[in-house]
Amino acid sequence: MDPSLPELALAPVPNAPPIGSVQPYSTSVSGESPTERSRGPPAVSSSAVSNSSADSKAAGPTTPAACLACRSKHLKCDGANPCSRCQASDSLCQYVASRRGYKGPRRNPAQNPNKRHASDSPNSNGSDSCPMLLGASVSTPAAPSLAMFNPAMGMPDITGSPFGATPTMSGLQLYRQPYLGGANDAVVELNHHKPPQSIPERCIDSFYYHFYPGHPTVLPKERLLRMAKDRDLEHLLAAMRWAGSLYFEVGPQRATFFEAAMRLIYAEDVARDGFLVQAMLILLIGLDGSCQQEKARDILSDAERIAIEIGLYQRSYATNNGQGNPMLEESLRRTWWDLFVVDGMVAGVHRATNFLLFDIVSDAGLPCEEHQYISGTIPRPLFLQDFDDQIFSGEELEFSSFAYRVASIRNLGRMMRLPDSVFPGDDNVDRMESHLSNWRMHLPESKRDSLNKDCQHDEMMFQAHMINHACSIMLHQPHSQLDSSPARDVNACAPHQIVRSGESFNTHTRHIVTAASAISKMVTYAVPITCHTHFFTCVLTMSSIVHLSKWALWFVQNDDDLRQLIRLNIGALNKLSSVWSAAGRASGQVKGVAQEIYRTKKAAQQNNASFWVGYTQEEIISSMSADESIMSEINTMLQPGTTMA
Incomplete structure (x- = not known):
């Protein structure tokens, strides 16, 4: 990311649909320019409301802007959140924030501090910058606010960050995906009336912002939270909260998160599946970085045993347990290969284990690119055999960065043998x-x-x-x-x-x-x-x-x-x-x-x-x-x- 990119500030979006939680990724919008994709509900000044009310009643209800899904299909949208079409098809319903008609903050702001106008900026510094798609390829995720961090622990390094300064989590539910771009442009969504986040919520956001980019195996946030309503994923969420809490000061709750995660992953009735392996992965990585290598290796050994027992390394596992959901299938494939990589890293840097999983003959599909995973546009998976034969087969195949990461750790396994x-x-x-x-x-x-x-x-x-x-x-x-x-x-x-x-x-x-x-x-x-x-x-x-x-x-x-x-x-x-x-x-x-x-x-x-x-x-x-x-x-x-x- 070019560190010279301008800082993105958030501005109010009149008539924006109410948003309970913001989607961390967006679908692509074919046939539209970046400018068109950034248009949302048009700004309406307070002086124009009374003049337009009669015309609005005569013309009937109108939709200020269609959601991305309807626009991409050239269908009429009712403007609800979610709209009726997206609700019927169980699709993600997203709107792009707009600044049409905005001419900057008024020179003489209203005396009433509780009165808001369409042209007022919510930023305390009076900035008139607005949310937009930066080059139609840059996501604008949020990071923890300064108040969330304990100075004694130090601030996360933001040198070279595209944000210019540490963004806040309270206004956005986004996570850092610096590699998300191209056709899958990030959508900036606002909810100025959202109540302050609780510490567990902030820990989940912190997990996606800091921890997730290095080990991107769990489902994107909205998909995961939606799935958690239908099945018990509390052990995974507890592990994510603990890992997210490592990046800012939460006091004694950090120990509470860890105790809950350990209790839940070793509960007698916990389902032995890919979600359990994901929770164990998160915990052992965090423990290893916290100078608790022995505990980490114990959990790693348990995770390896479970992964082998359930057949996570087999091609059929993702298909049989993915519920027909390509994104869930991709998440399960990523779980196996991230466990494989972490096993190799622990063996290589500590020289205390022997990279057990290297000897497992796996035919699980290789992960796709990160922007494909986040957007849900999952391609047909390629396999290790395809990777090894690419020079001799004559086929022009494109492998993901994750696949080259797997190939790199395989060389470590060869060296250790x-x-x-x-x-x-x-x-x-x-x-x-x-x-x-x-x-x-x-x-x-x-x-x-x-x-x-x-x-x-x-x-x-x-x-x-x-x-x-x-x-x-x-x-x-x-x-x-x-x-x-x-x-x-x-x-x-x-x-x-x-x-x-x-x-x-x-x-x-x-x-x-x-x-x-x-x-x-x-x-x-x-x-x-x-x-x-x-x-x-x-x-x-x-x-x-x-x-x-x-x-x-x-x-x-x-x-x-x-x-x-x-x-x-x-x-x-x-x-x-x-x-x-x-x-x-x-x-x-x-x-x-x-x-x-x-x-x-x-x-x-x-x-x-x-x-x-x-x-x-x-x-x-x-x-x-x-x-x-x-x-x-x-x-x-x-x-x-x-x-x-």
């Missing part, structure tokens, strides 16, 4: 590197970075690239020539791995240095860093170990660039620590090692004159100044209450 290497020239290492390189080289142009075709952040490709870089470090680090002992105290995510130093950089060293630098650069993407999966914490820690091991060398070329990468990693970990305590532990360890390396190098420089042989006085001063600067910045970043720039 390699026998222990006893010498650097082991053919197994070369074969594994071929898998990693092939994954990168055969990416289509649209998947080579973490942006989709609309230049919006693609979290699934972000994770896919992240996993690939992490695999490269794990594969080559044991054979590299970077002594890992200087970073032995960085063990927040995994035990220290001993790597002996060599005389010079070899190919394996080059691989891990390149991968570690690529991971650090991922911090700079224009997206709130707390909305990434929490596993990014451990991948950043792996990258930091490589950087610190290299910085500890006697002499390093491009020393300043390396210090800046360390600074990026520590700043990112510090920001993630506002939500995930595991990131706080990792940032403290990385900072401590960086300070120790700095002190050791400084002492060597001061006490050993031969260190500076061949350096000019200007180079010596520059190097010392750079060291002082980077350590000062690291210390400043980790002071309580300090946020990352």
